[in-house]
Amino acid sequence: MQYFNSNTILYLNGRFEKSADTNADLYGQSLHYGYAVFEGIRAYSTHNGTRIFKAREHFERLKRSAELVHIPFTWDINKLIKQTYRLLEINNLKDAYVRPLVYCPPAMSLIAAKEASIMICAWEWEAYLGHKLLKVSVSSFERPNPKSTPIEAKVSGNYVNSILATTEAKSKGFDEALLLDMYGNVAEAPGANIFIEKNGKLYTPPLGNILPGITRATVIELCHILDIEIIEKHLSVKDLKHADSAFFCGTATEIAGIASIDEYTFPLKWTETVGATIQRTYRSLVLEKQNYEVII
The missing domain is CATH 3.30.470.10 (Aminotransferase class 4, branched-chain amino acid transferase, N-terminal domain)
Structure with a gap:
């Protein structure tokens, strides 16, 4: 490019x-x-x-x-x-x-x-991960320990970790990687945060071992406006692979639906997920098609 x-x-x-x-x-x-x-x-x-x-x-x-x-x-x-x-x-x-x-x-x-x-x-740059549903792989690389570098800062050197994880995922035929933290909890993608859906509720990893994404914060605000229950908690790979759907979010990525994690395919049709609702609402928000002054 x-x-x-x-x-x-x-x-x-x-x-x-x-x-x-x-x-x-x-x-x-x-x-x-x-x-x-x-x-x-x-x-x-x-x-x-x-x-x-x-x-x-x-x-x-x-x-x-x-x-x-x-x-x-x-x-x-x-x-x-x-x-x-x-x-x-x-x-x-x-x-x-x-x-x-x-x-x-x-x-x-x-x-x-x-x-x-x-x-x-x-x-000019289209959505970083494109517009198709993503095939994602749990990476063998972990997010750096927050005692080794400030994870909440967008430090250029931290993104070598992201390059390695994405390169590994693509070499295996996946679209993107998902990294765990040093405790084996779900952390985030190389350049995006993650949300999963289970029984109509959204879950996302808490702050501490992840980048505090501005789009992540926006999604949480949208959940409050749309009366969608949102829970911040540590998530395991097992939680991930028993979820109904999932999506990544980030400024470059925007809202990107995930089709599968490794061998597990999410059962809900994307258009029927909470993530799809968030995707449509987020798009309306950034284009100022609706009255969302409360969070702009």
């Missing part, structure tokens, strides 16, 4: 520059050690114009991620949101995926950075 061309503009440390004219430092601490933080944000074309979904929540999490790994974050969030809208306008993007990245300067030492840069880019 081509993410930019000769005319693409990105935002870099307060300036708008052509992507093709920018470069990365080969001695950067972020390149050598994965010492950077990022966000994934979506903008949608709505009847109210181009709207960035939950922009403030995403930039606040970006700041929190930086703080958790001691990367300086000196930018004003209101200005970053304004500049992101300007970036979309300059590139004539109405439906887009937005990627802010906070990265560190040259350093070969293993100590916290004293300064950092910020880059924001955007491109």
Whole structure:
């Protein structure tokens, strides 16, 4: 996939520059050690114009991620949101995926950075896992122990774990992986949170060993609005393989239904699941087709 061309503009440390004219430092601490933080944000074309979904929540999490790994974050969030809208306008993007990245300067030492840069880019991107029901495999890789790295932060280096899990799953003929935590509990996908349905109720792993997804929080809010019972609890693989249905959620993924986990096929027809209801409602929400100001 081509993410930019000769005319693409990105935002870099307060300036708008052509992507093709920018470069990365080969001695950067972020390149050598994965010492950077990022966000994934979506903008949608709505009847109210181009709207960035939950922009403030995403930039606040970006700041929190930086703080958790001691990367300086000196930018004003209101200005970053304004500049992101300007970036979309300059590139004539109405439906887009937005990627802010906070990265560190040259350093070969293993100590916290004293300064950092910020880059924001955007491109057109369909739902990350597509629109078909997914065949998923329980990964042999585990999510990192939260005592080894802050799991609640979107740290670039943490995603080597995600690459390994997804690569393994695809090599076995699956669409995506599902990782467990160090206790054998269901954690999340390489880039998305998971919900399962049983007897009309939704279940999802609690915070602690997973990324606190903004889409995950939105799904929980939608459940409260739609009077769907939602329970946060530790889930085993056995729970997973006795569920009626399941789905992944995330900014890049949006809401993606799961057909099967390993050899187990979920018995409910997707269109009749709670997940399908959430999928339709989420789509209406991000496109501002209904009155959901309470959670925007």
